[in-house]
Amino acid sequence: MTKGEGVATAIAARRKRFLARGIAFAGASGVCYGLYTAFLTLAQTQGVWGEWFAGGGNPPLSAFAITFVLASLASGINDLFSGIWSVAACARNGQLADLAMTFRSRPGLAMVACAAIGGPVASTAYVVALNSATSAGNPGVIVPIAALNCAIGAILGRLLFKQELKAHMIAGIALCLASAAVIGGASMSSLAPDAVIGCLFALVAAFGWGFEGCVAGFGTALIDYRVGIAIRQLSAGVLELVIAFPLLSLANGHLADAPTLIVAAFSDPSIAVFALSGLFAMPAFSFWYKGNSMCGTALGMACNGMYAFWGPFFIWLIMGALNVGGMSESYPPLSAAQWLGAVAMVAGIFLIAVDPVDVLRKRKEERDE
Amino acid sequence: MNKKIEPLSYAIMKLFRDGKARSVAGVVNELEPLYGGHRLLNEKDVDEALATAKENGLLDESRAEVDEGGTLRIFYTINDYGQGMVEKYL
Numbered sequence: 001m002t003k004g005e006g007v008a009t010a011i012a013a014r015r016k017r018f019l020a021r022g023i024a025f026a027g028a029s030g031v032c033y034g035l036y037t038a039f040l041t042l043a044q045t046q047g048v049w050g051e052w053f054a055g056g057g058n059p060p061l062s063a064f065a066i067t068f069v070l071a072s073l074a075s076g077i078n079d080l081f082s083g084i085w086s087v088a089a090c091a092r093n094g095q096l097a098d099l100a101m102t103f104r105s106r107p108g109l110a111m112v113a114c115a116a117i118g119g120p121v122a123s124t125a126y127v128v129a130l131n132s133a134t135s136a137g138n139p140g141v142i143v144p145i146a147a148l149n150c151a152i153g154a155i156l157g158r159l160l161f162k163q164e165l166k167a168h169m170i171a172g173i174a175l176c177l178a179s180a181a182v183i184g185g186a187s188m189s190s191l192a193p194d195a196v197i198g199c200l201f202a203l204v205a206a207f208g209w210g211f212e213g214c215v216a217g218f219g220t221a222l223i224d225y226r227v228g229i230a231i232r233q234l235s236a237g238v239l240e241l242v243i244a245f246p247l248l249s250l251a252n253g254h255l256a257d258a259p260t261l262i263v264a265a266f267s268d269p270s271i272a273v274f275a276l277s278g279l280f281a282m283p284a285f286s287f288w289y290k291g292n293s294m295c296g297t298a299l300g301m302a303c304n305g306m307y308a309f310w311g312p313f314f315i316w317l318i319m320g321a322l323n324v325g326g327m328s329e330s331y332p333p334l335s336a337a338q339w340l341g342a343v344a345m346v347a348g349i350f351l352i353a354v355d356p357v358d359v360l361r362k363r364k365e366e367r368d369e
Numbered sequence: 370m371n372k373k374i375e376p377l378s379y380a381i382m383k384l385f386r387d388g389k390a391r392s393v394a395g396v397v398n399e400l401e402p403l404y405g406g407h408r409l410l411n412e413k414d415v416d417e418a419l420a421t422a423k424e425n426g427l428l429d430e431s432r433a434e435v436d437e438g439g440t441l442r443i444f445y446t447i448n449d450y451g452q453g454m455v456e457k458y459l
Contacts, residue, residue, distance in 0.1 A: 006435050018424070093408055106458045
């Protein structure tokens with residue numbers, strides 16, 4: 001082996017390692033996403049939350065408040081907790097001074113803007129979508145639409161940052177979306193008006209997350225991703241609790257209820273479950289950012305998009321199979337079609353990562369030599 | 370005690386503004402005087418930061434060599450796009 005060949009081999013090995021790590025990060029992000037969704041769902045069935053959603057509790061809430069106000073309160077508490085966990089992680093890395101300085105810098109402010117889109121706007125829209133579709137008896141229909149954020153992120157990455165988007169990647173994105181549709185059990189033939197509204201809100205969420213994923217994932221080239229996630233989660237949590245939650249309370253006509261709701265939520269034992277969901281939300285977002293910047297937005301978003309599978313999986317595992325929360329019968333196991341959809345989604349992710357034409361050509365060249 | 374004027378990740382990118390090629394070891398050595406106490410100023414973490422910047426199109430790999438110990442050393446330079454990002458945002 002010549003000296004040049006040694007370098008080329010070492011570089012190729014390094015590239016492969018980097019891509020594998022990026023996929024691992026983005027995949028782990030999807031798993032954590034599922035766990036965070038499950039614990040967030042669980043938290044909202046506990047204590048004072050169970051009473052509010054059942055239509056009782058103090059103060060009594062309108063249908064609007066149950067849909068919009070509680071959604072912003074729950075995601076705000078969750079994001080605030082994950083922000084606190086993220087700051088603790090920065091402290092462990094000796095990054096507290098970096099965190100304070102980054103907050104005041106221009107990339108730091110851009111991160112806050114991303115959090116404003118991904119937190120209060122997209123998350124609230126997602127929960128609204130879920131609730132509208134649920135009231136139409138078809139909650140699964142919005143899942144593949146929200147999962148469009150991986151495709152939107154990849155396309156925005158192509159347009160804004162000139163990241164590559166080749167034919168095999170587009171095919172992979174299409175396969176991921178089709179799989180997400182199977183997992184969600186979407187049946188477009190049975191769309192009720194409420195479900196259509198749900199789909200529109202899901203599209204808003206998809207655009208918000210898609211935009212955030214490609215802009216913020218890219219921004220971590222300038223900001224360390226651990227610092228970035230602390231800024232993202234703290235900003236999202238604070239913006240949801242200080243702006244979105246009071247605004248929605250005002251729109252509900254009961255602004256005075258807002259402090260009562262906050263005090264009740266924070267003094268209820270269910271707050272411990274929110275702390276746990278926040279703990280998983282931290283890697284869900286930070287690994288997503290990290291994975292995006294290591295293996296490109298399209299692949300990173302697709303790995304992360306497996307939450308369409310991991311979400312229902314962990315909800316079933318924790319609340320169904322393990323019967324945490326004591327409502328096992330409301331959370332049945334996954335169907336065979338959902339498992340198949342998950343396998344197809346993994347295939348779609350590999351299609352985004354690897355150009356099959358390229359692989360075949362290299363094989364042929366090796367044979368010819 | 371606190372001589373740091375900006376986050377470590379910004380300082381790494383700004384080093385490259387002069388157009389010189391640097392390896393991980395070079396970056397760590399140059400930032401040692403100012404950021405010596407920083408827990409993330411080590412070859413493993415800086416390597417990850419440089420590779421990420423390369424993946425995002427801010428830095429290019431200018432050359433690579435394998436030293437006597439068999440370790441791969443990649444040298445990076447800033448490109449026009451990276452230069453623009455640093456000038457504009459940092």
